Every structure is written in structure tokens, then in C-alpha cells.
Amino acid sequence: MIPTITAFERSPDHGQGQARDMRVRWALEEVGQPYDVRLVSFKEMKQPAHRALHPFGQIPTYEEGDLALFESGSIVLHIAQHHAGLLPDEANARARAITWMFAALSTVEPPIVDLGVALLLERDQPWYTQRLPIVKDRIRVRLGELSDRLGEADWLDGAFSAGDLMMVTVLRRLNTSGLLNEYPSLSAYVARGEARPAFRRAFDAQLAVFTGASDGR
Amino acid sequence: MIPTITAFERSPDHGQGQARDMRVRWALEEVGQPYDVRLVSFKEMKQPAHRALHPFGQIPTYEEGDLALFESGSIVLHIAQHHAGLLPDEANARARAITWMFAALSTVEPPIVDLGVALLLERDQPWYTQRLPIVKDRIRVRLGELSDRLGEADWLDGAFSAGDLMMVTVLRRLNTSGLLNEYPSLSAYVARGEARPAFRRAFDAQLAVFTGASDGR
Incomplete structure (x- = not known):
């Protein structure tokens, strides 16, 4: 199942990769998990539909089947616990x-x-x-x-x-x-x-949103 | 194996339970895990021996056999993952x-x-x-x-x-x-x-350090 994350429609850092979706993108790239991205505007982030996913009206969120998570730390930990490559086995x-x-x-x-x-x-x-x-x-x-x-x-x-x-x-x-x-x-x-390499792929993907070269994926 | 945590020798909040050892004590009480406490002074916290356990020279730390952890969030998560009572099974x-x-x-x-x-x-x-x-x-x-x-x-x-x-x-x-x-x-x-009840037990234990009624256990 391909998870869907949310990211800024217009990144306030002009694509420097400092928004918190970068952490999640990087983690997904490290473990080789494809993902979809849904872009949200600052206005949408504060609406009830997005707040149902993220009570504090922020990005990123993470949806995978019935599971919906927020907080970049929690999402990265979830990815790391379900794929090899980001946490030691011992x-x-x-x-x-x-x-x-x-x-x-x-x-x-x-x-x-x-x-x-x-x-x-x-x-x-x-x-x-x-x-x-x-x-x-x-x-x-x-x-x-x-x-x-x-x-x-x-x-x-x-x-x-x-x-x-x-x-x-x-x-x-x-x-x-x-x-x-x-x-x-x-x-x-x-x-x-x-x-x-995984950082570069994640960085390029979030930059492409800012430059308009991609819809975020 | 009984884990050992560290706490302030003299709590800056006068025993109101706002120091971060309170989180770990509470988690241990919720799961019914006994623990030992080692009290450290503000001076000791910044010495190499304590920094080997906690790079940022703070409390709490958590030692259990060969394992040494710091950060109250990480310690509480570790306790929650290894005992029933703090995380759902699903x-x-x-x-x-x-x-x-x-x-x-x-x-x-x-x-x-x-x-x-x-x-x-x-x-x-x-x-x-x-x-x-x-x-x-x-x-x-x-x-x-x-x-x-x-x-x-x-x-x-x-x-x-x-x-x-x-x-x-x-x-x-x-x-x-x-x-x-x-x-x-x-x-x-x-x-x-x-x-x-687990909160009360944890609170009383940290207060007893401040009032001098206990060595921290």
C-alpha cells in the first residue's frame, strides 16, 4: 500500500528542504518506499478536514490504509519500525x-x-x-x-x-x-x-514542488 | 533486572514533580516495575561521568544492564514497549x-x-x-x-x-x-x-527526595 503524506503547497523556505515533510520523504527514500504527496495551502491546513488528520493544523501527515498519523518524529519512527534500514536490529x-x-x-x-x-x-x-x-x-x-x-x-x-x-x-x-x-x-x-542518495532524492522531490516541476510526488 | 534512573539531588521546583524524572517514575509505576534512583547534583550532571550517560548533562537517565538511555520520551517509550499497560496492543x-x-x-x-x-x-x-x-x-x-x-x-x-x-x-x-x-x-x-494511583506514587517518591524523607527510591 502506497502511503500519502501532506506537504506545503507553497514552501515558506522556497524549497530549501526545511519543512518537516522533508524528514518523512527522506525516511521513505532511505527504505525504498514509494509515496504519494497531497499538497495543502496554509488556509486548508487550518480547516476541519485537515485538522481531523492533524489537530495542530500543520504538515506533514501520513495516511496508510486505515492509519493516520501526524508529527514528523512519530511518522519517521513508524516507517523505521516497519522497514529495514533506519534502525539497528539489536x-x-x-x-x-x-x-x-x-x-x-x-x-x-x-x-x-x-x-x-x-x-x-x-x-x-x-x-x-x-x-x-x-x-x-x-x-x-x-x-x-x-x-x-x-x-x-x-x-x-x-x-x-x-x-x-x-x-x-x-x-x-x-x-x-x-x-x-x-x-x-x-x-x-x-x-x-x-x-x-536518499536525501538527494527527497530534497529534489520537495524542491520540485516549489519550482512547479512536479505535483509533489 | 531493576533499572536505575537519575534525578535531581535538589529539585529546582521544590518537589512539584515538574522535573523530567517524574515522567519516567510515573511510567514505571503504571507498569508496576520497581526501580532504583541515583541522585545527582547540578555539578555532577555536567561532569564527564554523567555526560557519558547523558551528552547534554541533564536528568533523567535510565540504566538497565548493558542498556543506557537518556531523554524522558525515549525512556518512557522503552518502558511502554517492554511492559503492558501504556500502549494499546492493536x-x-x-x-x-x-x-x-x-x-x-x-x-x-x-x-x-x-x-x-x-x-x-x-x-x-x-x-x-x-x-x-x-x-x-x-x-x-x-x-x-x-x-x-x-x-x-x-x-x-x-x-x-x-x-x-x-x-x-x-x-x-x-x-x-x-x-x-x-x-x-x-x-x-x-x-x-x-x-x-501510579501518578500519586511517583509524585510522592520524587517529593520525598526534596523533603529528605527518602534517598529517592
Whole structure:
């Protein structure tokens, strides 16, 4: 059965692959699962029909037969649990890879989202210039800790996993901030993720929506 | 095998159960799994020995034989996957319950943490008074959407699950803000969670650390 995901009709990042459908596309490409895409407008996202799928009126969603899921973390975990290639077979290694998915979403992403919110919504506020360095320093704390743990390794815990997939997509949100350049090992880590053929296919598919070259598939 | 978790030696919330070990304690109590607790000081949390367990120098951690995990979401999921009582058996319902765990951590908690950061770290900043209503309004958006989805139901999707456990602990962080009172169905939802015997046992255990009545077990 071919699952259907939702993505932005008009990506606010102009096809840089920072919308959260990118995580799901990448996971599906890693495991070789074809998928359909339904594009939704910002208006449609907030309508009852979409909210029935996603209570918070966002993308992505994931529909597969009777199953409907939201939250990119949950969707990627579902894909990883039902296909080979994104989680180790050994039970403890598998639990650790899932831990990195949660670390990406719960510990590393929130201060990065906070920076995005400041840049997008608080730019005209009188405190913007003063507060920005504080927000960036909170991100630096996490990046320093992550860089220390990664060390010289290619991936966070053994082979590439769904944990790396989530972490790379979270770190990519810093692409335009310059912050990642302060941590060369993390820049190289993100580049390793972006060099994976499955990442490229997913990236090209979401970019094609923005350039109008595709209906999203 | 009895797992060992870590918790704050001195809880910054004075035993209100808002530290993230509460989630793990509650999950362990729901499934009837005894556990040991190792208390760590703020200084110890940032030392290499603890960072080997938790790269971001926080609590809780979870050790069970050769397995070491961090991130409360990952630990609760691990417990839920290895014991009956926190996830439905049916595959689709199980995936949806896990989705609510991610929704609690990725969508509902970040603006709530942002409020906590503002209250704790930005109270002396010149923008504090002006920015606070904006931060609170971002939380209200999520609470409104969550309240709409919950409707008249007791729990988010059928029977109580790990998704409710995470959501209740996330919403409890608003206890002192007054925001939850604006959404009576969510206040009642949190109260239902707090009334569960397993919650009470977990709460009492973490409070006993603060009052000095216990070494944390």
C-alpha cells in the first residue's frame, strides 16, 4: 500500500528542504518506499478536514490504509519500525537510535525553533537586537555538547539511523544562521547526511514542488 | 533486572514533580516495575561521568544492564514497549498513542519551555514585560487546538496511554502560570492524570527526595 503524506503547497523556505515533510520523504527514500504527496495551502491546513488528520493544523501527515498519523518524529519512527534500514536490529542499539530521535526533537530543536521564531516574528520588536545573542548562545550550548559527543565519528551511534536523520534535519534549520560553521564536525556531519542518495532524492522531490516541476510526488 | 534512573539531588521546583524524572517514575509505576534512583547534583550532571550517560548533562537517565538511555520520551517509550499497560496492543492504535508522545514533546512543550525560560532567565531583561504576552499567546494557540481535539473525551485516543502520560506532564508545567485555567477541559484532563494511583506514587517518591524523607527510591 502506497502511503500519502501532506506537504506545503507553497514552501515558506522556497524549497530549501526545511519543512518537516522533508524528514518523512527522506525516511521513505532511505527504505525504498514509494509515496504519494497531497499538497495543502496554509488556509486548508487550518480547516476541519485537515485538522481531523492533524489537530495542530500543520504538515506533514501520513495516511496508510486505515492509519493516520501526524508529527514528523512519530511518522519517521513508524516507517523505521516497519522497514529495514533506519534502525539497528539489536534491541539496545535500536533503543539508543530512538533516543537520538527524541534528543533531536526535544533537546536540540527547541532553541533552534526559538531562533526561527525570533527571526520571523520578533524582528520588528524593540528587543530583537538585544535578545538575539542570548537565543544564539542557548543553541551554542547544545551544539557544543552534540559536537563533543559526536567526536570523530561519522554518525551518532554506529551506523546511520533514524536518529541521525532527525538530527541532520534539525541542524539544517541553522543553515542560514552561520552558527553551524562554528562547529566544523557538525557541519561535516550534516554534509554527510545531505550526501546520501536518499536525501538527494527527497530534497529534489520537495524542491520540485516549489519550482512547479512536479505535483509533489 | 531493576533499572536505575537519575534525578535531581535538589529539585529546582521544590518537589512539584515538574522535573523530567517524574515522567519516567510515573511510567514505571503504571507498569508496576520497581526501580532504583541515583541522585545527582547540578555539578555532577555536567561532569564527564554523567555526560557519558547523558551528552547534554541533564536528568533523567535510565540504566538497565548493558542498556543506557537518556531523554524522558525515549525512556518512557522503552518502558511502554517492554511492559503492558501504556500502549494499546492493536498496531494502528499503538502508532497513534506514540504520535501523542511526540506531539506532547515536539509541538506542545516547546512554547511552554519558552515561557519557563522567560520567567527564569529573562525576568530582569528590559523586554520581559512586553514579550511575556506574546509567549503566552503562543501557548494558548496550542492549548486551544488540544482542547478542541480532546473534546469531551477522558483521554486523547481511547484508553489512557503513554501519550496521555507525556501530555499531562507537559501541561503540568503550566500549573503556576494560570494558563491552564482558561481551558477547563484541559484542567480536568490533567486532574484525571494526577488522580491515577501510579501518578500519586511517583509524585510522592520524587517529593520525598526534596523533603529528605527518602534517598529517592
